[in-house]
Amino acid sequence: MTGLIPIFKRELRAYFRSPVAYVVIAMFLLITGYFYYNNLALFSIISMQAIQNPSLAQELNFTEMVLNSVFRNMGVIFLFLAPLLTMRLFSEEKRTGTIELLLTWPVKDLGVALGKFGAALGLVVVMLALTGTYPALMSGLGQVELGAIFSGYLGIFLMSASLIALGMWFSSLTENQIIAGTLTLVISLLLWVIGWAGTFIKHDLMRAVISEIAIAGHLDNFAKGVIDTRDVIYYLSFTAFFIFLTLRSLESRLRRV
Amino acid sequence: MIQVDNLSKYFGHVGAVKDLSFSVNKGEVVGFLGPNGAGKTTTMRILTGFLPATEGKAQVAGLDLSKYPLEARRLIGYLPEGIQGVPLYHEMTVTQYLSFVAEAKGVKKEKRKATVDSALESCGLVGVRNRISGKLSKGFRQRVGLAQALVGDPEVLILDEPTIGLDPEQIIEIRELIRKMAGQRTVILSTHILPEVSMTCQRVLIINEGRLVAMGTPEELMSQTKEANKLNLTVEGPPEEVRQCLNGVPGVVRLSLQGEQGNQTTFLVETDTQLDKRRELAAAVVNNGWGLLELKQVSANLEEIFVKLVKHEGGE
Numbered sequence: 001m002t003g004l005i006p007i008f009k010r011e012l013r014a015y016f017r018s019p020v021a022y023v024v025i026a027m028f029l030l031i032t033g034y035f036y037y038n039n040l041a042l043f044s045i046i047s048m049q050a051i052q053n054p055s056l057a058q059e060l061n062f063t064e065m066v067l068n069s070v071f072r073n074m075g076v077i078f079l080f081l082a083p084l085l086t087m088r089l090f091s092e093e094k095r096t097g098t099i100e101l102l103l104t105w106p107v108k109d110l111g112v113a114l115g116k117f118g119a120a121l122g123l124v125v126v127m128l129a130l131t132g133t134y135p136a137l138m139s140g141l142g143q144v145e146l147g148a149i150f151s152g153y154l155g156i157f158l159m160s161a162s163l164i165a166l167g168m169w170f171s172s173l174t175e176n177q178i179i180a181g182t183l184t185l186v187i188s189l190l191l192w193v194i195g196w197a198g199t200f201i202k203h204d205l206m207r208a209v210i211s212e213i214a215i216a217g218h219l220d221n222f223a224k225g226v227i228d229t230r231d232v233i234y235y236l237s238f239t240a241f242f243i244f245l246t247l248r249s250l251e252s253r254l255r256r257v
Numbered sequence: 258m259i260q261v262d263n264l265s266k267y268f269g270h271v272g273a274v275k276d277l278s279f280s281v282n283k284g285e286v287v288g289f290l291g292p293n294g295a296g297k298t299t300t301m302r303i304l305t306g307f308l309p310a311t312e313g314k315a316q317v318a319g320l321d322l323s324k325y326p327l328e329a330r331r332l333i334g335y336l337p338e339g340i341q342g343v344p345l346y347h348e349m350t351v352t353q354y355l356s357f358v359a360e361a362k363g364v365k366k367e368k369r370k371a372t373v374d375s376a377l378e379s380c381g382l383v384g385v386r387n388r389i390s391g392k393l394s395k396g397f398r399q400r401v402g403l404a405q406a407l408v409g410d411p412e413v414l415i416l417d418e419p420t421i422g423l424d425p426e427q428i429i430e431i432r433e434l435i436r437k438m439a440g441q442r443t444v445i446l447s448t449h450i451l452p453e454v455s456m457t458c459q460r461v462l463i464i465n466e467g468r469l470v471a472m473g474t475p476e477e478l479m480s481q482t483k484e485a486n487k488l489n490l491t492v493e494g495p496p497e498e499v500r501q502c503l504n505g506v507p508g509v510v511r512l513s514l515q516g517e518q519g520n521q522t523t524f525l526v527e528t529d530t531q532l533d534k535r536r537e538l539a540a541a542v543v544n545n546g547w548g549l550l551e552l553k554q555v556s557a558n559l560e561e562i563f564v565k566l567v568k569h570e571g572g573e
Contacts, residue, residue, distance in 0.1 A: 002327065002363060003361055005360075006357055006360035006361045007361065009357075009360075010346070010349075010357050010361075013349075014346070014348055017348040017349070018348055096339075096341060096344050096345075096347070097337060097339040097340050097341065097344035098344040098345065098346060099344075100302070100307055100337045100339070100344060101335065101337060101344055101405070102361075103306075103307055104305040104306055104307045104330060104333070104335045104337075105330065105358070105361045105362050106327045106328075106330040106331040106362060106363055107327075107361055108327065
């Protein structure tokens, strides 16, 4: 894994030395903040009504009602943001030629790939950490369930890791950032919506396979507060698979030179 | 230090390097000469471990690049030519960049500052150390590239077109820097600028269309390709008589008129390869009472050799 730490540090700094990190973080907070505020406002209306209706009040769950959909929405937002974070990872180095230097230093390809992957994921962690203010504010208003919140964050983290690995692979294939970004966006979008097709498919096995492949379905459990090993394994193997493909693509340098 | 045996590299069906063999001794500065597209960059990329060879073996300090890539790369400093000049991470300052390079090359933390400082020093970058490298002029960027290769104090330096795009003063500085390294480091540099080779290198490898066409010191190459001794001779005297007299000198193969100015005639005299006929020619002129104004040996320069070798090879 030689090279992992310096490359991780350089990549993470590169995000913050350019406006990329700030713009992405700010826009992410703007839109998740909007969803959070909406849910909170909706919850306060519903809880007002629940004062007159004790049986409704029984069913109200503060954490679930406010954060469940925020987590799901974060998933959709990352679907659009991940390509923006990953498209430059290798494409830029290929375009400017720095890849030739990078790969002739005594670093391992795995170190390079994991360093870059880690940096993009690190930025996601920063973004997620900043949304920690939402549950923190909620805890001042009522009881929050820490377990469910942890589960939601874990799900988002794992899903982002998958999308970043996918994006990194596309970025390693081309020196054109737009192509890398577009491919990442469209393929992850397709993997997202493919789950909806599950309902029309008659064949049992096919339906099962398709709904398991879909990236969104696995997030739902996490958002609900359920950590299922199947979902964890899905995201981890998805991530590992695309990191593996990135390594293959680095190995076949012939394609550009 | 560097040993290349029967190296070939094919991109699909296109052969970039074909059956190339050569070796470079420790402390030698070797110039890699060839026209554009001769396979210089490809050979260098193989030597630095960026590209795998299709066939054959490349070794640095006895380490096969295909078997011990990391260990071999640790010994090499590389300056690639780059498509858009020296590749740099544009958002970093020069010092930040070189520190990152040191870290990536695995230089120990306590030695990093020293190696970065000495690289800055020897490439004349101290004055711009805190400038953003993407905003530097081309000459400075080239120096940053060279400094990057020097970081970590590698034994072998592989420099692809190190003086490209520099102004004359900078070219002289970089050449000086390379010359200073001779003896301490093993250097391979590629270029298509011929005087550069005779100025900086102890040995020259000329390649064309992926094959080695000639190898040797610049002097050796010059004498190898000399077909006949050529002399420039300017004589003051009656042209016709001078000509006849010179033709009579034993060993003269051919005499051709180069120029005439009043009573002065300049001839190009070709003589037998081995024999130095200057004494006899001078004596012949002086004995006739004519004025010997100039007598000079014409040696082929590297440029002619290069053109000859490359054309010859291309014609086959």
